[in-house]
Amino acid sequence: MAKKDIILDLKQKAKELRKDIITMIYNAKSGHPGGSLSAIDMLVGLYYYKLRIEPKNPLWENRDRFVLSKGHCSPAVYVVLADKGYFPKSELDGYRKINSMLQGHPELSTPGIDFAGGALGQGICFALGIALACRLDRRNCNVYAMIGDGEMQEGAVWESSMAAAFYKLDNLIVVLDKNQVQQTGRTKDIMDIGNAALKWKAFGWNVIDINGHDMAQVINALDKAFKMKNKKPTIIISNTIKGKGVSFMELNYKFHGKAPNDEEYKKAMEEIEKIDVKKFK
Ligand SMILES: Cc1ncc(C[n+]2csc(CCOP(=O)(O)OP(=O)(O)O)c2C)c(N)n1
Numbered sequence: 624m625a626k627k628d629i630i631l632d633l634k635q636k637a638k639e640l641r642k643d644i645i646t647m648i649y650n651a652k653s654g655h656p657g658g659s660l661s662a663i664d665m666l667v668g669l670y671y672y673k674l675r676i677e678p679k680n681p682l683w684e685n686r687d688r689f690v691l692s693k694g695h696c697s698p699a700v701y702v703v704l705a706d707k708g709y710f711p712k713s714e715l716d717g718y719r720k721i722n723s724m725l726q727g728h729p730e731l732s733t734p735g736i737d738f739a740g741g742a743l744g745q746g747i748c749f750a751l752g753i754a755l756a757c758r759l760d761r762r763n764c765n766v767y768a769m770i771g772d773g774e775m776q777e778g779a780v781w782e783s784s785m786a787a788a789f790y791k792l793d794n795l796i797v798v799l800d801k802n803q804v805q806q807t808g809r810t811k812d813i814m815d816i817g818n819a820a821l822k823w824k825a826f827g828w829n830v831i832d833i834n835g836h837d838m839a840q841v842i843n844a845l846d847k848a849f850k851m852k853n854k855k856p857t858i859i860i861s862n863t864i865k866g867k868g869v870s871f872m873e874l875n876y877k878f879h880g881k882a883p884n885d886e887e888y889k890k891a892m893e894e895i896e897k898i899d900v901k902k903f904k
Pocket of ligand 1: 742770772773
């Protein structure tokens with residue numbers, strides 16, 4: 624398949640999954656649409672293009688690992704896992720319901736989930752641990768973790784960043800979903816993270832800076848990160864827009880953790896339906 628066709632398919636997939644994200648949050652009447660919509664293009668790049676996984680054998684020892692450090696954005700991972708066949712799509716209807724498989728924050732009992740995220744700053748530490756363990760066990764697998772820009776304010780992120788560089792973990796690839804908005808407003812107003820690229824570079828990481836909604840850039844970055852075995856961990860700074868694809872959610876902190884009401888749901892679905900994937904970025 625030509626690369627441009629692969630990219631078009633991935634864009635189409637991300638469009639479909641945006642609808643699933645909105646629908647499951649609407650049905651649950653709670654959840655985090657903003658950071659799920661900003662992350663979905665990268666997750667599609669990861670799960671449909673890059674990760675070495677076997678959905679029928681979720682605990683395959685040599686699988687690549689994915690850690691969602693910003694665990695509140697679980698809808699974006701759940702829609703992908705359901706579509707990949709880790710569990711039936713009907714499970715999405717149970718999202719955030721008591722005793723259902725899909726809780727608000729990921730649980731290890733869910734097939735395909737490698738980290739029970741929720742407390743920000745912890746996932747990247749866990750990913751660092753798996754990357755070290757994989758190396759000790761001589762496993763040829765990569766560990767990917769996604770963190771948020773608000774999450775980057777957590778001290779533990781910097782401890783693990785320093786440790787990953789010190790231990791020369793070139794099997795660790797972190798994606799920073801830099802969607803510009805955290806829980807209660809713009810990240811730059813709450814506690815500016817400054818020049819993220821320079822900071823990670825100064826901590827000894829390879830840095831790849833991209834538009835995280837441009838699927839061509841997403842898969843090129845994943846290829847580049849995969850090949851960059853230079854005894855340094857790699858971070859992909861994925862510049863995104865919180866709520867991307869739904870105009871009234873874009874960069875709107877009010878949709879950090881709020882479900883759409885009936886009218887908003889209808890409008891959101893119409894807007895996503897109208898996305899022209901060829902132009903989307
Ligand atoms: C340690 C910790 N403190 C606070 C929270 C509550 N919380 C959940 S999401 C969030 C904002 C995260 O912002 P960001 O990392 O930018 O995520 P995104 O914009 O992608 O949703 C906060 C403060 C938490 N989950 N963990």
